[in-house]
Amino acid sequence: MSSFSQQAADLAARIGTREARAAVIGLGYVGLPLAIAMARGGFKVTGFDIDPSKMEAIAAGRSYIEAVPDATLNEMRDSGHFRATCDFAELAECDCIAICVPTPLTAHRTPDLSFIEATARSVAGHLRKGQLISLESTTYPGTTDDVVRPILEAGGLKSGVDFFLGFSPEREDPGNRQFETVTIPKVVAGDGADAAMLMEAFYGGFVHKVVPVSTNATAEAVKLTENIFRCVNIALVNELKLVYDAMGIDVWEVIEAAKSKPFGYMPFYPGPGLGGHCIPIDPFYLTWKSREYDQPTRFIELAGEINTSMPHHVTDRLGQALDRVAGKALSRSKVLVLGLAYKKNVPDIRESPSLKLLELIRERGAEVAYHDPFVPEIPRTREYMDLKGMRSVDWDEATIRGFDAVVIATDHDATDYAALARWSDLVLDTRNAMGRHGIAAPHIVKA
Known part of the structure; x- marks a missing residue:
């Protein structure tokens, strides 16, 4: 760890011992399975969402996502490894924060980053030194560095110095029982060497295989490439x-x-x-x-x-x-x-x-x-x-x-x-x- 900053080395050590507290923002088809995977990997996880009905379901031990059985949800909740809240002030207590919010299109078929931007502002309001922030929402290359980073840095803390920022594209496939979150290889990248190391350490703590790439923009492009590949080939057979x-x-x-x-x-x-x-x-x-x-x-x-x-x-x-x-x-x-x-x-x-x-x-x-x-x-x-x-x-x-x-x-x-x-x-x-x-x-x- 000598080539990394002391702050990054300290967080990496806490990730290794599972003392680092994890957070997932957005408990939908991507976020809830991700949070449970983290919890099963030994992390104590807090899930955040603005939908009170999700809080009620989780409190009742009732999963609303097929990939997360009720029994698994209850096991992680009862063990103290997973809890959910609508109170974003608790982000200040978390060390590794994954953002899993929607990225739809506008009525004019242009990117709608409003959910990412609003979430980044919420994180920025509780940002402290030593945190790792990971964006998982599918988006165009440059979003993490050019959109999320300025919002997080607006309060004076700097990426790569005070906090660490990375991107790891989600790869969930609802209804596919052959794969689950932990068995799907996880592409990761970070803003600088410290962030890249921490992204690999954190995700490697609960998924079977981590695939590091050189930049956040590269990781963002990986996800788009995977889905464009399917889109183009499906269009081909539709035309045929x-x-x-x-x-x-x-x-x-x-x-x-x-x-x-x-x-x-x-x-x-x-x-x-x-x-x-x-x-x-x-x-x-x-x-x-x-x-x-x-x-x-x-x-x-x-x-x-x-x-x-x-x-x-x-x-x-x-x-x-x-x-x-x-x-x-x-x-x-x-x-x-x-x-x-x-x-x-x-x-x-x-x-x-x-x-x-x-x-x-x-x-x-x-x-x-x-x-x-x-x-x-x-x-x-x-x-x-x-x-x-x-x-x-x-x-x-x-x-x-x-x-x-x-x-x-x-x-x-x-x-x-x-x-x-x-x-x-x-x-x-x-x-x-x-x-x-x-x-x-x-x-x-x-x-």
């Missing part, structure tokens, strides 16, 4: 789906055969559009920032255009299928959207294409409803205020037979697809759910 469909070729059969190649190919799958907090949003953070450097991002922007057009394609396909199979116009039909979550087996509806589908089908004059066992009611959203309060309809034969068409938008494993094939006169399948279950019939149409 349209081309092959026009040729009478099943894109799902093509992908299934192509993935038998043991090298040079990775399967991606088409769908009704992109959802979740990352893939539909993150590419726009880079395209916005790239304008500062006069660098075009035509490839990324084209991928975004293709993916955002998919709900419109599905709606058009629905109208065609109703006309051909049922002899009925979409404007005079009752349509059920099956699955509201953006991916299967989770209750997460952030940026879900199903919301756009509901809106588009309704705009075409149809009567529309949805069924999702994970989402009993549509909460308030920023873009789809007219859908607030809509409730999931029952799953039974009488209800399903009351619709002229069912659109499979999310392929939850719990759905009885054989029953759906019997009960519905027209099924528009955007996920190949029926095909995967070996169900084929003239009234089942892929889209």
Whole structure:
């Protein structure tokens, strides 16, 4: 530790002995699993959030995040290793603080850093010497150093001298039981050698593998690259789906055969559009920032255009299928959207294409409803205020037979697809759910 400042060496020693107290700001899909991982790693952790309902749930031992079982939450809470509060004044008692707040887009599809900026101001109000601050929110390269650091330094303390600042991108995948926070390699970086060392020491204390990179901007770019990679490849198969469909070729059969190649190919799958907090949003953070450097991002922007057009394609396909199979116009039909979550087996509806589908089908004059066992009611959203309060309809034969068409938008494993094939006169399948279950019939149409 001789090459590091005494202050950094002291904090590193406290991290090693687990005397350092940790904090996580934002107890959502990223923050709560992260806080529990820290607690299981031996740290005493305080979780911070502005939502009192989360405090109530945690106090009652009730987890609202699937990745954190109630038993694990209770174990960490009862052991004294995890507690939650809305009182941000307690940040002054914490040594290592991770910021996990949303980074959405504005109505004009530009980065909205308001949550990061407000949180940084809250931290700055209680900042003291010797603290490590880590940003985990996905954002464009330069945010940690150019936005967060000036806010933290406004009170007179200096990054790399009085406190330490780093970035470590979150890599959560809701619903994926193959991986959990501690088993996913953690990319870390810091503002200077001391911060970099502390970031590696802190995260290495509770995750299995740490991957250090040279700068905070590099770490920020890593996260964007991962999600842009998925966005572009999903756009490619969505476009191929349209081309092959026009040729009478099943894109799902093509992908299934192509993935038998043991090298040079990775399967991606088409769908009704992109959802979740990352893939539909993150590419726009880079395209916005790239304008500062006069660098075009035509490839990324084209991928975004293709993916955002998919709900419109599905709606058009629905109208065609109703006309051909049922002899009925979409404007005079009752349509059920099956699955509201953006991916299967989770209750997460952030940026879900199903919301756009509901809106588009309704705009075409149809009567529309949805069924999702994970989402009993549509909460308030920023873009789809007219859908607030809509409730999931029952799953039974009488209800399903009351619709002229069912659109499979999310392929939850719990759905009885054989029953759906019997009960519905027209099924528009955007996920190949029926095909995967070996169900084929003239009234089942892929889209």
